[in-house]
Amino acid sequence: MTSASPPAQALTLLRDIWGYPQFRWRQGEIVAQVAAGGNALVLMPTGGGKSLCYQLPALLRPGVGVVVSPLIALMQDQVDALRQLGVRAAFLNSSLSVEGVRDVETALRSGELDLLYVAPERLLMEGTLWMLEGVPLALFAIDEAHCVSQWGHDFRPEYQGLGVLAERFPDVPRIALTATADARTRADIVSVLGLEAAPQFVASFDRPNIQYRVTGKDNAKRQLLHFIRAEHEGDAGIVYCLSRKSVEETAAFLSAEGIEALPYHAGLSHAQRQEAQARFLREDGLVVVATVAFGMGIDKPDVRFVAHLDLPKSLEGYYQETGRAGRDGEASTAWMVYGLGDVVNLRRMLSGSTAPDWVQRIEAAKLDALLSFCESAGCRRESLLAYFGEEYRGPCGNCDNCQNPPAQRELTREAQMALSAAVRTAKDGYGYGAAHLTDVLLGRETERVRARGHHRLPTFGVGKEHHESVWRGILRQMVALGYLTAGEGGGLHATPRSRELLDGSAQFLLREEAAQPRERREKRAKAQAPADLPATAQLAFDALREWRAQEAKAQGMPAYIIFDNKTLAAIAALRPSTLASLGTVSGVGAKKLEQYGGAVLEVLGKVE
Incomplete structure (x- = not known):
């Protein structure tokens, strides 16, 4: 694991272009690693600053940085954001006209781009690879890198072809970035992209906000x-x-x-x-x-x-x-x-899978982990x-x-009642769903219950002491824990694991929902302001937001690309009266100061 410091020029660019006084977490180490020509795997939560980890090294190194992104629709906004900072950026994808593609390719060959965003399908075309071999390349950044793994939740088959980058461009550094990857997915990223010797920068997955x-x-x-x-x-x-x-x-x-x-x-x-x-x-x-x-x-x-x-x-x-x-x-x-229907559907999809047994075991473990999270107290x-x-x-x-900690009740006896109802109502392999079993347990003589003769079963009405919602929770949790399983048509059947409950070797603890009293927010404008915004700065913040909205509409881009709320709040709290003072605010780089500084000061001057 590297602990190198970023070059002094990196801090200068960070301040001048992005307007940030310092790096967050280990951004500086990552920038140093890639700027020096090394590869890297970066796992950083959404909003943690992944983009800076490849954008800044691309400016420090000669040539163009090529960013692989799976979403064509968002490339325009990413490029717009960089251009707002004064960075020469473009994208190459199927949304461009023939003339538009020609213009980007001309700019690329002429050395007029700092960053080029490209979809994986476009990158893997032989013509694109051949063109890239003819220009100086600063780096390859593979964003949303978990897409290379078939175990990932966003698997993209075309991402697996990106292994060609290590073969055809062995001397160009590669940085893979994602916000989500378990150990198996991380191993796939390393294998597919040829990052076996690369340091891994793994931030905390915690999002405390x-x-x-x-x-x-x-x-x-x-x-x-x-x-x-x-x-x-x-x-x-x-x-x-x-x-x-x-x-x-x-x-x-x-x-x-x-x-x-x-x-x-x-x-x-x-x-x-x-x-x-x-x-x-x-x-x-x-x-x-x-x-x-x-x-x-x-x-x-x-x-x-x-x-x-x-x-x-x-x-x-x-x-x-x-x-x-x-x-x-x-x-x-x-x-x-x-609810129970969600659990039943996912369990049924898994049981009906034609994948090999070892794949099904992995998918079953993933589902168990999800259900455990949901049912956890x-x-x-x-x-x-x-x-x-x-x-x-x-x-x-x-x-x-x-x-608001939920209560847990020991309801093993009730779980045994539910198992008895499932076993006694089942006939010739056909089981009944949760609604029917609940009717039986509560002693409801519905038309269907009478037609099947289930009102004469020993379990009919044994659960009258509990509300219907309790039985829904019991049945849902029993399916989640694998004591019941759903067959064709959603009918519930006892599993071999249910013997643990029947013979008393396991307890059944029901997680009960706790009430969640919440307060209504006062009004929309305050809800969108940063929590630490001083009350005295609220009018200035609102005025700046209104100006930003008009400016964004005029330029046809998202408002946050101009300034995000945190930067607006810092400006509103400082109330600068000069461009020099405004330039000290985090998030106000040289290009934005030049482009918007006068308008921001004018807005602030009108606020009482």
Whole structure:
């Protein structure tokens, strides 16, 4: 592991271009490693400053830095952000016209670019590789590097072809970057990209500003509406759903309730998806309801919440998706509801897989880890970080379980009742779902119960002392823990593991939901201001935000590319009256000072 210091020129560029007085975490070491011609693997949480780790070395080294990115839609914004800093950047992808491609290639050959963003499909074309062999190259940066792994939640087959970079450009440094990679995925990145000898820079996976909350599903859309209205009205957010139908229905529901929401899924046209993503990035307070097709590489810093209405498939996916909240370091929420149906669906998908046994075992372990996280009564952060091999001693004080610890009840006898109901109602291999089993346990003589003769079973009505919600929780947790499994049609069957409960060798502890009282926020403008903004600076902050919004609209780019909220808050608190004073604010580089300094001082001069 290297401990080299960055060259003095790196600190100069950091101040002059980005306006930052110093490096964060180990950015300086990474910059030094790559600037000296070395390779690196960087694992850093979303919002941790990964981009700087390759952008700055690309400026320090002769030639152009080539950035591999899987998302065409976001390259434009990344390039716009760099151009705002005075960095010569361009992208090369299928969205360009023939003339546009020719212009970029001409600039590349003429040495007029510092950074070139390219999609992996375009990079792997023989014509592109041949062209790159003819120009000086500073480095290759492989962003979202977890896409190389078939075990990763965002596997991209074309990423596995990037091994050619080590073969055809052995002397050009390669830096692979990702926010999410367990040990197996990390090994794949190293193997595919030829980084066996490269130092690995692994930051903490902890995102202390994100509050993690998981609760039982009971009319998910209504629960979501209450959550947004109580805590995040007027805030930007992402809502993940499993199916396209659910995306459409949820977006329509929120819109009908007065919350501006846009759908995003692979069934929409390319133009519709582009418009939804562009509006989300450029406008304040929008909610996008999406499948997992949305979000990778989202740079919007002020996403205040990420909500899951269905279970993701793994903790890697959950961490990556929730990590899109709070990139600016401000308080944000990762909120999820899940129910028995989610567990049944994922278990059934796994059991119906045609993959080899060893693959199924790995996928089963991933699902078990996810369900364990959901059902845990302990610190969520401790559980989540442990999955990535990071030790964290809770309580964190910023998750639902730490703030309002759930009770655990010993309900082994009730679990035995549920197993008895599942076994006694099953016939010829056909089982019944949770709703039917609950009716039997509660003694409800529904038409279906009577038709099957289940009102005459010994287990009929044995669970009357408990509310229906308790039985839903028991059945959900029994499926999550593997005591029950779902067959064809969703019928529940006892598993061999259920013998542990029946013979008394295992206890069944039910995690009970705790009430989560929340306070409604006062108003949207304050909700979007950094938490440490002095009250006396609020008017200046609001005025600067209004100016920024107008400027961004005029330029057709997201507002945060001009200045993010943290920089605006620092300006509002300082109230500089000269360009020299404004230039001392973190995030105000030389190019932005030149371009916007006069307008910022003018806005501040009008604030009383």
